Amino acid sequence: MPILTLLIALAVIAVVGFVLGRRRALASASGDSRKLHSLPSYYGYNAALTGLVPALLVLAVWSVAQPMVLENRAQSLITQEVADDGAMNLIMADVRRLADGLSTAVAQGALAPGEAATLTTDSTDVRAILADVGVALGSDVGPDTLQAAQAYRAGALSGALWKSALVLLIAIAGTAFALMKTNAAFRARNTVERGVMAVLIAAASIAILTTIGIVLSLIFNTVEFFKMYPAADFFFGTVWQPSFSGRGGASxxxxxxxxxxxxxxxxxxxxxxxxxxxxxxxxxxxxxxxxxxxxxxxxxxxxxxxxxxxxxxxxxxxxxxxxxxxxxxxxxxxxxxxxxxxxxxxxxxxxxxxxxxxxxxxxxxxxxxxxxxxxxxxxxxxxxxxxxxxxxxxxxxxxxxxxxxxxxxxxxxxxxxxxxxxxxxxxxxxxxxxxxxxxxxxxxxxxxxxxxxxxxxxxxxxxxxxxxxxxxxxxxxxxxxxxxxxxxxxxx
Missing domain, CATH: 1.10.3720.10 (MetI-like)
Known part of the structure; x- marks a missing residue:
């Protein structure tokens, strides 16, 4: 399910939860809102947020973790000899482009879904197929690269399916749980305010965590650079002349x-x-x-x-x-x-x-x-x-x-x-x-x-x-x- 469709489905579930939560609260008070602990809208907000927030959290974590898992799985299919001949990140860039190209070829009808998973470099000119759908690769497509791309694509498809099912299930289960707790004595306002406070704190923490992530990424890669190139030559050198062919030796x-x-x-x-x-x-x-x-x-x-x-x-x-x-x-x-x-x-x-x-x-x-x-x-x-x-x-x-x-x-x-x-x-x-x-x-x-x-x-x-x-x-x-x-x- 596309991410936009999934977000629309979550919004619909939240709206339905709001309506049902408000209606259930009023029904438990025989239609008299004065018998409720909180205003009727708070019961609706509680049902909507209980289903929506955990689902969005799982969606965000899954969206971040899935590419990492797919990258590791695809890298495990690249033999060490191939990785030594070309840099791994360059190979993985071709793997991702090849996986996207196979998906595009299937979407445009150039390949059947089953054929995309069984292609081999011996029997098929993969580069020509991808060229027909506007995808260019940086190097020749070897057996390992094609196998890794097929695994990457298969993992992405199954991951998207499981992600959609899990997120929708969590949203529906959270909304149902909130509706079960909804009654006239339930302190909906207190629960909603605590939930909103947690959301605000999380939003305020994003900027701090982003800054920390940026600094750490700079620090780790800078340390790796200084393991390969002398710090004194970098800070006090008066010539800037990189040479990518020399891998540092002539730079x-x-x-x-x-x-x-x-x-x-x-x-x-x-x-x-x-x-x-x-x-x-x-x-x-x-x-x-x-x-x-x-x-x-x-x-x-x-x-x-x-x-x-x-x-x-x-x-x-x-x-x-x-x-x-x-x-x-x-x-x-x-x-x-x-x-x-x-x-x-x-x-x-x-x-x-x-x-x-x-x-x-x-x-x-x-x-x-x-x-x-x-x-x-x-x-x-x-x-x-x-x-x-x-x-x-x-x-x-x-x-x-x-x-x-x-x-x-x-x-x-x-x-x-x-x-x-x-x-x-x-x-x-x-x-x-x-x-x-x-x-x-x-x-x-x-x-x-x-x-x-x-x-x-x-x-x-x-x-x-x-x-x-x-x-x-x-x-x-x-x-x-x-x-x-x-x-x-x-x-x-």
Whole structure:
């Protein structure tokens, strides 16, 4: 049963449980709701939640566990010789694609259901069958790969069937159990409130558990990387030159060129975003009238809603060629500083435009939080509005503004698409802003593009890069919060 159909069935069971629970409670009180411990709707909610929540929990656990079980079962069918010839994760990627292709071929009528389970590479051109249904494989289909794919598909089909049956059975059994307990004396409200509290706690825990899972995955894979590649060469290496053919032997995976490019581009972006964003915030909070502010602030914040890929295309197609027309050999200045469209300054300018609403919006809120009494006192002592802003408002709001700038810096460090399209892919240590450079995030994407062999340092280095970036951005965010909390003035 498809997952959407299963969810619809669970919703129907919950609605039926709600109606029956409410009706049963009223019947036990002879139709007089005053004889009930709780409102009639609570009895309905109790029946609905008792059937729905356990069923959804089982569905979630099954959906997570089933792929792991199928992966282990399929890997056990791959002989060690085949696994040594090609990386296991690449083979498993073909197994999954082959299993999906067999299912697609059956759905389109290219194969009979029984034929898909009995195919052999000796008698059938499996690749041709899959090509007819639009599925491409990365390597030749061997007997072990086909057998593993057939087992994977069979397990997925039987697992889906058992999952649907078990989830529906749990939902019906839970609803029936709740209806059996429903009577006038049953404390339905207390039960429902405890259940809702448990659901809220579980929902609040998802973010924490997700963060822990992300950190642990980074840590474990980073440790595996440092078992294959020296940590000193990674942290202090000045050359970034991976070679996937050498499985680490001919690769130079130095962090410093990528880190330099990340910080350099972020610095250029902040040079653009901080003055413009701060001046915009000062104008909107101190000079603009209500009508102008109501129009200008939302229009400025629209920049934050533009997808970063659009900014990347803007950098590649508009800003890069425009800068080359000015600073290139054939440009207006004739200085030959910029040889290509991709450069640090290209990505930095566009990223700075993207960061303007982050700086302006946060700074505007912080400046507006400064009490009006301080402005009135300064003006009453004879200061002009501009002097009041420089000598009273900005010093009072400075800790918050610094925090806003640091948060914008964290956003800049983690940006990917603008860098990929606007800054190039060259990892180098250079002070020239008109040269192409790259960042940590861009190289994480490039190292994990395609079917990656996670037994090689060239793929595992992405996790080491991600861990380094995580520590940097976490430090910036913690420092920003520390600045805001320690130096923020508390006004009555």
């Amino acid at each position: 130079e995976l130095g962090l410093l060129p990528l880190l330099w490019g990340t910080l350099y581009i972020s610095f250029v972006a902040l040079l653009v975003a901080v003055p413009i964003g701060l001046f915009a915030a000062i104008y909107l909070s101190e000079y603009a009238g209500p009508r102008v502010r109501a129009f200008a602030k939302p229009l400025l914040e629209v920049l934050a809603g533009i997808p970063t890929i659009v900014y990347g295309l803007f950098a590649l197609l508009i800003v890069g060629p425009m800068l080359k027309d000015v600073f290139g050999a054939d440009g207006a200045l004739g200085v030959a500083w910029m040889t290509g469209d991709r450069a640090v300054i290209t990505a930095g300018l566009v990223m700075g435009i993207m960061l303007i609403p982050f700086v302006s919006s946060l700074s505007d809120d912080i400046i507006n939080a400064v009490p009006q009494a301080m402005r009135d006192g300064s003006l009453g002592l004879g200061a002009t509005p501009s002097e009041t802003i420089r000598q009273v408002v900005l010093p009072a709001a400075l800790p918050g503004i610094v925090g806003a700038i640091l948060l914008a810096a964290s956003r800049a460090i983690g940006e990917t698409m603008i860098v990929v399209l606007g800054a190039g892919a060259a990892g180098r240590l250079d002070l020239n802003p008109f040269e192409a450079m790259t960042t940590v995030t861009a190289k994480i994407v490039s190292q994990l593009t395609g079917d990656s062999d996670f037994s090689s340092p060239e793929a595992l280095v992405a996790f080491a890069l991600g861990m380094s970036l995580f520590v940097i951005t976490l430090g910036l965010n913690v420092f920003a919060l520390y600045i805001v909390r320690k130096y923020r003035e508390q006004y009555e």
